[in-house]
Amino acid sequence: MTSDIQVQALPVQGRRRSIDFSWPTFALLTLVLSVLVLLPLFWLVYYSFRSDTGAGATFANYIALVADPTLLRAYGLAIGMALAVGVLACIIATPMAWLVARTDLPGRRTIRMLVTASFVTPPFLGAIAYEILAAPNSGIVNIMYRSVFGLEASEYLVNIYTFSGLVFAIACFTFPYVFTLVANALDKVPSDLEDASSILGGKSMTTLRKVTIPLVLPAMLAGTLIAILQALTMFGSPAILALPAGFHVITTKIWSLFQFPPRLGLAAAAALPLLIITVILLRAQKSILGRKGYTVLGGKSGTPRITELGPWKWPAIAFVFCVLSLTIILPYLAILKTAFTGTVGDPINLSTLTLSHWRFVLFEFSATQLALRNTFLLGFLTATAVTAIALIVSYLVIRRSVPGSGFLGVLATAPVAIPGIVLGVGLFLSYANPTFQLYGTIWILLIAFMTIELPAGYQQMSSAFSGVHPELEEAGRIVGASRLRTLWDITAPLLRTSVVAAWCFVFVGTIRELSATILLTTANTKLVSVIIYDLNESGDLGAICVLGIILLAASFAVVFVANRVPVLGGSQMNTRG
Amino acid sequence: MWKKALSAALLATGLAASPAAWAEAPAPYQITPELEAAAKAEGKVVFYTATDVAVAEKLAELFKSKYPGIAVQVERAGSERVFQRIGQEYSTGIYNADVIETSDAVHFEYFKRQGWLAPMVPQEVADKWPADERDPDGNFAAYRAHLSVIAYRTDLMKDADAPKTWEDLLDPRFKDKMVKAHPGYSGTVMTSTFVLSQLLGWDYFEKLGKQNIMQVQSSTEPPKKLAQGERALEVDGNEYNVFRLIDEGKPIKIVYPDEGTPLAVGNAAVLKQAPNPNAAKLFYAFLFSLDAQQLNSDFGGLRSFHPDVKEKADRTPLSKIKILHSDPEKLEPEIPTIKANYEKYFGT
Numbered sequence: 001m002t003s004d005i006q007v008q009a010l011p012v013q014g015r016r017r018s019i020d021f022s023w024p025t026f027a028l029l030t031l032v033l034s035v036l037v038l039l040p041l042f043w044l045v046y047y048s049f050r051s052d053t054g055a056g057a058t059f060a061n062y063i064a065l066v067a068d069p070t071l072l073r074a075y076g077l078a079i080g081m082a083l084a085v086g087v088l089a090c091i092i093a094t095p096m097a098w099l100v101a102r103t104d105l106p107g108r109r110t111i112r113m114l115v116t117a118s119f120v121t122p123p124f125l126g127a128i129a130y131e132i133l134a135a136p137n138s139g140i141v142n143i144m145y146r147s148v149f150g151l152e153a154s155e156y157l158v159n160i161y162t163f164s165g166l167v168f169a170i171a172c173f174t175f176p177y178v179f180t181l182v183a184n185a186l187d188k189v190p191s192d193l194e195d196a197s198s199i200l201g202g203k204s205m206t207t208l209r210k211v212t213i214p215l216v217l218p219a220m221l222a223g224t225l226i227a228i229l230q231a232l233t234m235f236g237s238p239a240i241l242a243l244p245a246g247f248h249v250i251t252t253k254i255w256s257l258f259q260f261p262p263r264l265g266l267a268a269a270a271a272l273p274l275l276i277i278t279v280i281l282l283r284a285q286k287s288i289l290g291r292k293g294y295t296v297l298g299g300k301s302g303t304p305r306i307t308e309l310g311p312w313k314w315p316a317i318a319f320v321f322c323v324l325s326l327t328i329i330l331p332y333l334a335i336l337k338t339a340f341t342g343t344v345g346d347p348i349n350l351s352t353l354t355l356s357h358w359r360f361v362l363f364e365f366s367a368t369q370l371a372l373r374n375t376f377l378l379g380f381l382t383a384t385a386v387t388a389i390a391l392i393v394s395y396l397v398i399r400r401s402v403p404g405s406g407f408l409g410v411l412a413t414a415p416v417a418i419p420g421i422v423l424g425v426g427l428f429l430s431y432a433n434p435t436f437q438l439y440g441t442i443w444i445l446l447i448a449f450m451t452i453e454l455p456a457g458y459q460q461m462s463s464a465f466s467g468v469h470p471e472l473e474e475a476g477r478i479v480g481a482s483r484l485r486t487l488w489d490i491t492a493p494l495l496r497t498s499v500v501a502a503w504c505f506v507f508v509g510t511i512r513e514l515s516a517t518i519l520l521t522t523a524n525t526k527l528v529s530v531i532i533y534d535l536n537e538s539g540d541l542g543a544i545c546v547l548g549i550i551l552l553a554a555s556f557a558v559v560f561v562a563n564r565v566p567v568l569g570g571s572q573m574n575t576r577g
Numbered sequence: 578m579w580k581k582a583l584s585a586a587l588l589a590t591g592l593a594a595s596p597a598a599w600a601e602a603p604a605p606y607q608i609t610p611e612l613e614a615a616a617k618a619e620g621k622v623v624f625y626t627a628t629d630v631a632v633a634e635k636l637a638e639l640f641k642s643k644y645p646g647i648a649v650q651v652e653r654a655g656s657e658r659v660f661q662r663i664g665q666e667y668s669t670g671i672y673n674a675d676v677i678e679t680s681d682a683v684h685f686e687y688f689k690r691q692g693w694l695a696p697m698v699p700q701e702v703a704d705k706w707p708a709d710e711r712d713p714d715g716n717f718a719a720y721r722a723h724l725s726v727i728a729y730r731t732d733l734m735k736d737a738d739a740p741k742t743w744e745d746l747l748d749p750r751f752k753d754k755m756v757k758a759h760p761g762y763s764g765t766v767m768t769s770t771f772v773l774s775q776l777l778g779w780d781y782f783e784k785l786g787k788q789n790i791m792q793v794q795s796s797t798e799p800p801k802k803l804a805q806g807e808r809a810l811e812v813d814g815n816e817y818n819v820f821r822l823i824d825e826g827k828p829i830k831i832v833y834p835d836e837g838t839p840l841a842v843g844n845a846a847v848l849k850q851a852p853n854p855n856a857a858k859l860f861y862a863f864l865f866s867l868d869a870q871q872l873n874s875d876f877g878g879l880r881s882f883h884p885d886v887k888e889k890a891d892r893t894p895l896s897k898i899k900i901l902h903s904d905p906e907k908l909e910p911e912i913p914t915i916k917a918n919y920e921k922y923f924g925t
Binding site for chain 2: 135256258360370
């Protein structure tokens, strides 16, 4: 928001009396980002040394961390789950990315678009869709399985309420991370290296094995690490699928520590290892991606070589269709079906079709309107604030206009290492006290969302900035415009597409957030994600599906409009995470 | 400031710490035109409730049709979650709620000790309510009651195979077939877990935990899982949700086991810091009116302490059921043990 003020203040001051705003902006941003990032972490550490019974400073919370078997088990299961998700996502995504990027598979563009759509789906909604599809008795898949084979009521094909079911449901909505990174890397692998291999007599499989795969290996590993990280810090899906199966992962365990009587010290201590694991994984990812340079060694030397699938075309189509069915088509159909029929187990026919869930959500359920309003208000505010801050920070960092500006970049990226639930605990401890009284207002949520989304916004803006040559700005500066004036008049218009894309990305990210939100909302600051979660705890699947459809439709609409408004550049949305 | 912030955020972990505020119950009040006008001027009442969301919204609708111009904001969550929420809000100086209602009687003893409640007695409560279903000091009264029942799908389980007693549930034939709510979320299940652990001992739950039970959160959910056909048998769950589903034509039957059925009493109260005090007072009186109580019974399937409420003929009257009562004063110190044991035997 600081940037808004700066930007609005600009036209007032004359061009002649041009003060360089770089330093004050730098100082202000450093302060704001430090408060956003460091304050919650400070309180987290502070509380982890406080006794929950009011006995002052203590190590008891850390002792409990290694001595309490329920915490250890939750950590063990969470790590196992995350690793399994990473491996599964990699196994699904890599061949698919290769098929889409490097073969003559029909409908490649559509496939990429559909995978992007599964990014927009909130994972908790995906988990609920899988409850509808694959619950052992009422799951649609199992009902069909039984009726096709004429089996008894106790037989089932799949059970989503298991550890493997949970891994599967999370992998379905995290594989796009691996897919996008690998597909992009494959786009960039120079075909001359592959040509060299075939000239030397390598068959196509040999080339694939010895040249192409090694070249995209870093992207695969990096994507897998992101999937692992996502799974490890996820709250919604485990809460929906693991609790019925009778086990906790670490995020649900931390959340359960907030139940009355709350054990905040233990919650803080239990959150810290999650933070440390995240930092380690991110460092690993950075060092892997850091070596990725050689994949684009030759630049874009010619178009990537397309492999002809020949007779393998049909199995390839079947594979891709299968993956898309599991990750997009089936879950969306299940949600639609549940929104329009009485209960999940009902067959679809004229007598079971009903609008009762729609009536309930739209007219009877009093939380709907408030939650929709809050959700979209926060989405707009967060997206605007984050994009503005990211724009200025990446300008300062990329153009190195102020010494030490690199530090700002570090601050803006740091929240990526803070899992949502950890940030939720930290923010609750920082701001939910009589001094700040931010708990119960939408401001605490705005702070949370800004912190969570800042790294993504910053990453996008800084990569966009590095594509704009500074000579255009230098021209502006030579004519006598201040730095911010140049930024606003020259650089920003050039970056319009990226700004709109970053804005949409942050917007979508905000409205699907649940893990920090769940600890920070109150009655007057309900969000759609939270009421969906509340409704899930009382088993109202029909109402959830209606809300999910509204949420998805609205997010697609906002993204669509933002990309079509001519003032904003009228660009098309590019495929990005 | 530090100490204040800390102690507030830690939300009075010492349940027994604060002094009790004893007072005579105030004189009963009636709904007067002045009260109605004052409530209308406020225009809104915020109701924190643990009753099933469809029932609570129906009640709000009735209120709005009786007193147009006053909006009702229904905030529904599980009893323990409502309790957690109000605790977090009050510890940070947020006063959103006007009227509060949960199905865990312990909460109201706690609120009363904290001095969070505004004592008031609607005329209807003073005239009609049994003495042990209201606070002698007028802080709260039993707005609803329901049993936590065993129930099964008649199309998935033959009547002869259905359990008759709590002990029956340990039979291997019910393995993988049961669904159960969580005491950390639901006040009803907290109450029933307490009375059953007293009656049958914790080793009963240890054995039950080995039956591969589907664990859900709210006590409104097991009946819904039955309706979905996800499980054939519920270990616990709200009787009123089962009634509602039976009314909708779902093939479900209730079992009142020989050892007895746990009763959960849902108290309601007005908060002292209510942002809309007059609307709160009006809404509170409305909650105990015959119309509201009859709606709770007809549409909601809840039990009422109002002697004039007529129950539907197909429901077994409370007088014919062996009821297990819980003592909130004994339950309160047991809460941490119940949660710890539960996690040990059921995993979460």
